[in-house]
Amino acid sequence: MSEMVVSTAYLSPGTAAAAPVARAKAIQRLQAGDTIFRLLTLFSAVLVLALLGGVIVSLMIGAAPAFQAFGWRFLIEQSWNPVTERFGAIAPIYGTVVTSLIAMVIAVPVGLAIAMFLSELCPMWLRRPLGIAIELLAGIPSIIYGIWGLFVLAPILQTTVQPALIELFGPVPLLSALFAGPPYGIGTLTAGIILAVMVLPFITSISRDVFQTVPAVLKEAAYGLGATRWEVFWQVVMPYARAGVIGACMLALGRALGETMAVTFVIGNAHRISASLLAPGTTISATIANEFTEAVGDLYTASLIALGLLLFVITFIVLAIARYLLMRLEQQEGRA
Amino acid sequence: MSPYAIRRLRNGAATGLSIAATIAGVGALFLILGALLWEGVGSLSLSVFTEMTPPPGASGGLLNAIVGSLIMTAIAIVLGTPLGILAGTYLAEYGRYNRFTFVVRFVNDILLSAPSIVIGLFVYEIVVAPAGHFSAYAGALALALLVVPVVLRTTEDMLLLIPRELREAASSVGMPRSVMIIRIAYRAARAGMLTGVLLAIARISGETAPLLFTALNNQFFSADVTRPMSSLPVVIFQFALSPYADWQALAWAGALIIALAVLALNIAARVLAAGRQPT
Numbered sequence: 001m002s003e004m005v006v007s008t009a010y011l012s013p014g015t016a017a018a019a020p021v022a023r024a025k026a027i028q029r030l031q032a033g034d035t036i037f038r039l040l041t042l043f044s045a046v047l048v049l050a051l052l053g054g055v056i057v058s059l060m061i062g063a064a065p066a067f068q069a070f071g072w073r074f075l076i077e078q079s080w081n082p083v084t085e086r087f088g089a090i091a092p093i094y095g096t097v098v099t100s101l102i103a104m105v106i107a108v109p110v111g112l113a114i115a116m117f118l119s120e121l122c123p124m125w126l127r128r129p130l131g132i133a134i135e136l137l138a139g140i141p142s143i144i145y146g147i148w149g150l151f152v153l154a155p156i157l158q159t160t161v162q163p164a165l166i167e168l169f170g171p172v173p174l175l176s177a178l179f180a181g182p183p184y185g186i187g188t189l190t191a192g193i194i195l196a197v198m199v200l201p202f203i204t205s206i207s208r209d210v211f212q213t214v215p216a217v218l219k220e221a222a223y224g225l226g227a228t229r230w231e232v233f234w235q236v237v238m239p240y241a242r243a244g245v246i247g248a249c250m251l252a253l254g255r256a257l258g259e260t261m262a263v264t265f266v267i268g269n270a271h272r273i274s275a276s277l278l279a280p281g282t283t284i285s286a287t288i289a290n291e292f293t294e295a296v297g298d299l300y301t302a303s304l305i306a307l308g309l310l311l312f313v314i315t316f317i318v319l320a321i322a323r324y325l326l327m328r329l330e331q332q333e334g335r336a
Numbered sequence: 337m338s339p340y341a342i343r344r345l346r347n348g349a350a351t352g353l354s355i356a357a358t359i360a361g362v363g364a365l366f367l368i369l370g371a372l373l374w375e376g377v378g379s380l381s382l383s384v385f386t387e388m389t390p391p392p393g394a395s396g397g398l399l400n401a402i403v404g405s406l407i408m409t410a411i412a413i414v415l416g417t418p419l420g421i422l423a424g425t426y427l428a429e430y431g432r433y434n435r436f437t438f439v440v441r442f443v444n445d446i447l448l449s450a451p452s453i454v455i456g457l458f459v460y461e462i463v464v465a466p467a468g469h470f471s472a473y474a475g476a477l478a479l480a481l482l483v484v485p486v487v488l489r490t491t492e493d494m495l496l497l498i499p500r501e502l503r504e505a506a507s508s509v510g511m512p513r514s515v516m517i518i519r520i521a522y523r524a525a526r527a528g529m530l531t532g533v534l535l536a537i538a539r540i541s542g543e544t545a546p547l548l549f550t551a552l553n554n555q556f557f558s559a560d561v562t563r564p565m566s567s568l569p570v571v572i573f574q575f576a577l578s579p580y581a582d583w584q585a586l587a588w589a590g591a592l593i594i595a596l597a598v599l600a601l602n603i604a605a606r607v608l609a610a611g612r613q614p615t
Binding site for chain 2: 030031033034036037038040041042043044045047048049051052054055058059061062109110111113114116117118121122130132133134136137139140141142143144145146147148150151152197200201204228229230231233234251254255257258259260261264265285288289292293304305308311312315316319320323327
């Protein structure tokens with residue numbers, strides 16, 4: 001900590017003035033320390049960028065054998081067979097997309113409804129505790145969601161919800177295919193529901209913050225014209241907050257796409273594409289988590305890393321869009 | 337029905353649904369915590385903290401997993417925190433208005449939500465594969481890479497909150513910039529930066545995916561960072577998916593320990609952050 005010693009000496013001019021040479025030396029040392037510290041922080045900031053580059057490059061190198069062997073067919077091939085060494089990504093991609101879609105279909109309306117409640121309806125004294133409760137949901141590690149999904153949620157779904165869905169949609173054409181087959185409990189639908197609970201807090205807390213930036217004058221004007229609360233929310237608050245809400249949803253989507261452990265517990269790990277949401281499936285992340293340590297052979301490992309690269313690229317794009325929307329919003333606020 | 341009645345009906349429905357959604361959301365939190373307490377407390381005993389993970393059918397505890405988690409979390413924090421703080425310092429103090437800062441902030445925000453399993457693959461590629469074996473330091477490195485974005489973000493946010501006058505006052509008495517940052521800015525932002533570290537600990541203490549193929553697992557006690565090491569999340573994963581009842585019970589106990597630790601860290605971070613704000 002030479003800087004601390006030097007700086008106190010520097011701050012007491014009595015001693016420094018007595019010895020001009022020592023003073024010059026002290027200043028020199030300070031300047032050197034200043035430069036070193038600045039470069040150190042700059043280097044750290046560069047390292048964060050390098051981390052991103054490193055992840056992409058190393059995954060590309062790791063995945064190269066798989067892409068060389070299968071080419072673009074890797075993306076559309078359905079079989080995943082370690083014995084014949086034929087690997088294709090379409091089943092995990094399909095599972096990732098479908099589970100995330102289910103999650104968004106559930107979490108977006110529910111999350112927005114909670115945000116509406118928190119910002120427009122909720123009595124003041126209840127706002128903070130409820131907000132904290134929702135945010136604590138975001139802090140729970142995914143492995144906890146996984147174990148809860150497997151032992152608590154899946155049996156409930158198996159005995160009550162899924163039989164009801166099968167009965168309800170069985171006679172309906174098209175929809176019956178979505179809810180066909182025996183109720184396993186675990187499967188694509190269960191994974192989607194767990195994901196919905198996990199991403200809900202992101203949608204709610206960001207949307208609530210955005211709703212609160214809507215100028216009160218706008219809302220009061222609408223109320224003054226005789227609009228109901230719902231009309232104010234839907235026709236004044238939502239249009240004003242649209243970009244932020246979309247950003248929040250994209251952020252949640254990015255999370256859902258990449259979520260690993262909770263899905264791995266309840267998805268059932270079956271490498272096939274089933275029309276039925278009740279059937280077991282797999283996702284990109286669940287495939288990697290389940291098979292990576294047991295993968296023998298370079299092509300198997302490379303195929304799993306190629307899946308990881310795909311996942312990273314997809315989530316990167318989604319998250320980049322989310323951040324872009326939210327960042328523009330912050331800039332607008334800064335200008336206002 | 338008159339248009340007015342329809343509007344009122346719609347408003348009533350929307351209000352009711354939003355209240356129902358809130359009850360469902362908060363209910364989910366209580367359902368999860370309730371299940372954890374219900375299943376976890378029953379399996380929690382002193383032996384959980386004093387005995388090693390058992391083979392199927394035998395009694396045992398989670399000592400090696402708890403110690404492994406503590407060791408790897410500690411290393412990850414020691415590695416990741418300085419990097420996050422220094423990078424955050426650059427963004428807030430030196431490069432506040434330049435384009436480079438904009439890019440780093442953008443990338444960091446993405447890394448904040450990027451899938452952690454990909455970080456695990458990355459560390460596998462650069463550490464585990466060249467070394468030829470799984471190791472605790474690879475696991476700790478993967479966790480450290482998850483610490484950096486959290487600490488960077490909070491450090492930057494907290495430094496940006498410091499009033500400009502404080503910096504100007506320090507500079508006007510002749511303090512060099514680095515000394516001003518370390519002795520004035522860091523001190524003023526201390527509580528907020530500590531919050532970031534607590535949140536980072538909370539974030540990594542439940543992380544499973546990046547450890548699966550870096551630190552792997554170890555059925556025995558090990559404090560050797562060059563060898564595979566067990567951790568609570570990985571043991572929970574393995575035991576919960578096993579068919580053995582006593583392994584599943586231990587998984588619940590482990591899940592309860594992690595959940596309580598994470599909740600405590602989150603609440604501590606919140607209290608710390610609230611204490612700093614004048615409101």
